[in-house]
Amino acid sequence: MSGGGTPKGFPTPEDLGSVDLQTTPLKGWMDPKINFEGRRGTWSYPAAAKNLKALKMHNPREWSPADEDWKLPKDWKKTIVNGMADRLERFRSFKIMMDICVRCGACSDKCHFFIGTGDPKNMPVLRAELLRSIYRREFTTAGKILGGLAGGRELTVDVLKEWYYYFFQCTECRRCSVFCPYGIDTAEVTMIARELMNLVGLNINWVLEPAANCQRTGNHLGIEPHAFVDNIDFFLDEIEENVGYKPEVPINKKNADILFITPSGDVFADPAIYTLMGYFLLFDYLKKNHGFNWTMSAYASEGGNFGLFTSNEMIKRLNAKMYREAERLNVKWILGGECGHMWRVVNQYMDTMNGPAPSNLVIPKSPFTPTIFENAASTKMVHITEFTADLIKHKKLPLDPSRNDRYRVTFHDSCNPARAMGLLDEPRYILKNVCNNFFEMPPSTIRENTFCCGGGAGLGNDENFEMRMRGGLPRGNAVRYVQEQHGVNVLSCICAIDKATLPPVCDYWAPGVEVAGVHELLANALVIKKGEVRENNLRGEPLKEESEATEGEE
Numbered sequence: 001m002s003g004g005g006t007p008k009g010f011p012t013p014e015d016l017g018s019v020d021l022q023t024t025p026l027k028g029w030m031d032p033k034i035n036f037e038g039r040r041g042t043w044s045y046p047a048a049a050k051n052l053k054a055l056k057m058h059n060p061r062e063w064s065p066a067d068e069d070w071k072l073p074k075d076w077k078k079t080i081v082n083g084m085a086d087r088l089e090r091f092r093s094f095k096i097m098m099d100i101c102v103r104c105g106a107c108s109d110k111c112h113f114f115i116g117t118g119d120p121k122n123m124p125v126l127r128a129e130l131l132r133s134i135y136r137r138e139f140t141t142a143g144k145i146l147g148g149l150a151g152g153r154e155l156t157v158d159v160l161k162e163w164y165y166y167f168f169q170c171t172e173c174r175r176c177s178v179f180c181p182y183g184i185d186t187a188e189v190t191m192i193a194r195e196l197m198n199l200v201g202l203n204i205n206w207v208l209e210p211a212a213n214c215q216r217t218g219n220h221l222g223i224e225p226h227a228f229v230d231n232i233d234f235f236l237d238e239i240e241e242n243v244g245y246k247p248e249v250p251i252n253k254k255n256a257d258i259l260f261i262t263p264s265g266d267v268f269a270d271p272a273i274y275t276l277m278g279y280f281l282l283f284d285y286l287k288k289n290h291g292f293n294w295t296m297s298a299y300a301s302e303g304g305n306f307g308l309f310t311s312n313e314m315i316k317r318l319n320a321k322m323y324r325e326a327e328r329l330n331v332k333w334i335l336g337g338e339c340g341h342m343w344r345v346v347n348q349y350m351d352t353m354n355g356p357a358p359s360n361l362v363i364p365k366s367p368f369t370p371t372i373f374e375n376a377a378s379t380k381m382v383h384i385t386e387f388t389a390d391l392i393k394h395k396k397l398p399l400d401p402s403r404n405d406r407y408r409v410t411f412h413d414s415c416n417p418a419r420a421m422g423l424l425d426e427p428r429y430i431l432k433n434v435c436n437n438f439f440e441m442p443p444s445t446i447r448e449n450t451f452c453c454g455g456g457a458g459l460g461n462d463e464n465f466e467m468r469m470r471g472g473l474p475r476g477n478a479v480r481y482v483q484e485q486h487g488v489n490v491l492s493c494i495c496a497i498d499k500a501t502l503p504p505v506c507d508y509w510a511p512g513v514e515v516a517g518v519h520e521l522l523a524n525a526l527v528i529k530k531g532e533v534r535e536n537n538l539r540g541e542p543l544k545e546e547s548e549a550t551e552g553e554e
Contacts, residue, residue, distance in 0.1 A: 016470065019115070029121065029126055032156070036065040036161075041466035041467065046065065046204060055314070057198060081138050084134070087195065087196075088135075098132050101132065101182065108123040108125055112171075112173070112452050113454075116471050127170060131163070134152075136150055137154060163197060164202050168458070168459065171471070173415035190457075195312070206459070206461040211307060219267075219301040220263075228298045231267050232251065235280070236280065239277050242536050243538065245281070247283070253295035254330055256329065258293070259297060259325065260296050260334075261303045261335075262339065264302045265304070265496035265500060269499070271503070274517065274520040275517030275520050278517065278519035281528065282523060286396075293367070302318075305318050305342055306341075309457045309458045316353040319353065330360050333382065336381055336384060343420065351378045357378070366390055383426070384519065385494060389430050392429065392433050393429070397526060401436045404524050404525055405436055407489060407490040408487050412492070415452050417494055427494050431492060434521050440482075446478075453502050454467075454470070468501065469505065472509060476510055479506055479509065479513055483512065483513055490514050493515065
């Protein structure tokens with residue numbers, strides 16, 4: 001397995017982790033000034049003009065947050081205020097969240113970025129105040145009359161710059177919302193703030209380039225349909241080389257029962273590619289032994305949705321391809337891969353934004369068990385861990401968990417499947433059936449209370465590396481705990497972004513712990529043919545440790 005890399009000269013974990021959460025700030029929170037030049041490593045580059053043009057978004061130009069002049073439109077303030085008024089009228093929840101916060105502080109120490117930086121403006125309550133203060137000044141009687149005495153602030157260029165800095169330090173993980181006694185969803189506040197900034201061309205490239213690619217090619221990475229097929233063929237050869245068995249993958253097949261859609265990170269990046277290989281081994285086993293009738297699409301080749309980090313309109317635009325391809329291919333229902341933001345969109349927004357589902361789709365029913373996935377009755381989409389856990393429960397998969405004995409595994413609850421779906425037990429059920437050595441991290445860091453990877457919502461870029469490591473401190477600390485207590489050497493997860501961002505987090509905070517998808521470990525344990533002798537796992541590594549193999553030979 002492989003880990004992430006830390007830039008040369010980067011502070012040590014001991015130095016970066018020395019955060020004093022008790023220090024009194026030197027200036028009041030209403031002072032918005034940010035020294036971007038002095039804070040490099042903690043902010044993301046702006047979206048390239050070409051990506052704004054491709055998406056037909058506002059104010060495309062080349063600029064840098066370190067510049068004094070951000071090249072804003074002349075009427076930028078009116079645009080922001082009108083945009084806020086529009087959203088207050090359209091989204092009742094936005095107005096409620098602007099009005100009901102009592103600043104109780106229950107969320108204050110729940111944000112991984114506050115824990116990792118000690119910056120009060122990374123307290124969810126105060127980050128929301130950066131937007132709420134403008135709401136008070138522009139839309140409440142007290143704020144219009146009393147201004148700062150009523151918690152209102154004037155909307156200035158410096159306030160807009162402050163928004164850019166802090167609302168792109170929120171990964172929309174929603175951990176703070178779990179602890180809010182009023183149920184305020186701070187992720188929704190961040191989403192509105194980003195929508196407002198979009199109106200004047202303030203966005204980050206690590207969000208909009210994937211979005212532009214997805215609109216153009218059907219996936220975040222900009223892989224053309226023919227190249228997508230070539231990539232799949234390459235991975236099939238890799239599987240054959242590593243485990244001696246080559247699956248078959250149908251693409252663009254019409255009238256299949258199930259359309260499988262997974263995030264494009266599975267088709268491109270280590271270690272997510274091994275999760276993809278795991279799907280292929282599982283599906284091929286099911287096809288050859290149970291007649292599984294499935295297909296992928298080279299046109300809807302992305303389950304993830306960076307629209308979630310952009311705007312409601314962009315969510316809808318990028319998500320539409322899944323239903324359209326399901327309709328074109330005339331499948332019965334959709335099976336989705338291991339992804340995070342994909343499943344918040346599917347579970348919470350897809351039905352109202354892109355629904356109703358095409359008439360050819362039916363309530364998902366397992367082809368192999370009596371299970372009807374009634375939770376997917378509306379969207380017609382089932383998560384792969386629900387599907388696989390059901391197969392294991394009904395004893396449809398021959399498994400040899402000893403094949404994963406070289407691994408001591410823990411599980412990271414990815415924010416969106418955990419908090420937006422309640423998908424907590426299915427991945428664990430799979431892991432406990434395919435691994436003999438499974439250990440939980442401390443209860444305050446898992447399940448609904450899980451900590452974020454620190455790089456979601458478009459923040460997993462290289463220029464933001466320091467902030468990612470600071471945001472990754474709570475998760476890294478929990479991983480290090482089980483590493484020290486139980487010898488854990490693998491962190492498993494079910495999110496493509498996690499598989500990209502957690503390797504450097506583990507490499508930095510808990511060196512020696514690798515990252516793997518749940519279905520990679522499942523495929524290692526899956527007995528494809530009765531009596532088969534498999535020497536290597538999907539990565540081409542020996543299934544047994546070298547010392548153990550040597551003892552066996554003696």
